[in-house]
Amino acid sequence: MTAETLSRLALLRAPTSEDIDALARAAFDQLPASFRRLSEGLVIQVVDFPDDETLDEMGAESEFDLLGLFRGRGLAQRGAVEETGELPNMIWLYRRPLLDFWCDGEDSLAEVVTHVLVHEIGHHFGLSDADMEAIERTAR
Numbered sequence: 001m002t003a004e005t006l007s008r009l010a011l012l013r014a015p016t017s018e019d020i021d022a023l024a025r026a027a028f029d030q031l032p033a034s035f036r037r038l039s040e041g042l043v044i045q046v047v048d049f050p051d052d053e054t055l056d057e058m059g060a061e062s063e064f065d066l067l068g069l070f071r072g073r074g075l076a077q078r079g080a081v082e083e084t085g086e087l088p089n090m091i092w093l094y095r096r097p098l099l100d101f102w103c104d105g106e107d108s109l110a111e112v113v114t115h116v117l118v119h120e121i122g123h124h125f126g127l128s129d130a131d132m133e134a135i136e137r138t139a140r
Contacts, residue, residue: 045090066094070120073089
């Protein structure tokens with residue numbers, strides 16, 4: 001290994017929540033305009049791990065089991081008029097599980113974040129996991 005390569009490696013740092021957020025926002029900006037319009041008001045949050053309540057609710061065995069989560073009422077489940085006091089739909093991206101998954105795979109971090117973000121936006125549109133898996137199978 002060259003001294004230049006070693007110097008570059010010595011400066012590497014783990015991607016921060018802000019880095020993951022920037023990747024997610026860049027991925028969102030690349031979605032078709034019609035998807036972005038239908039996702040208006042959708043809040044994207046990046047945190048290190050899901051909280052204990054979420055882990056219990058999702059039946060997770062480890063804090064690394066969830067890469068992302070949609071919370072809210074999907075468009076298909078919403079009425080024509082929003083209810084007073086209703087919280088916005090939110091997507092949670094979990095930094096440490098995303099990084100762990102990325103380290104064990106061959107995809108770039110941007111590809112992993114994009115995949116998880118699009119999957120969670122699918123829930124915003126009211127799609128189930130089975131629906132999205134079927135769509136992914138036909139896209140291959």
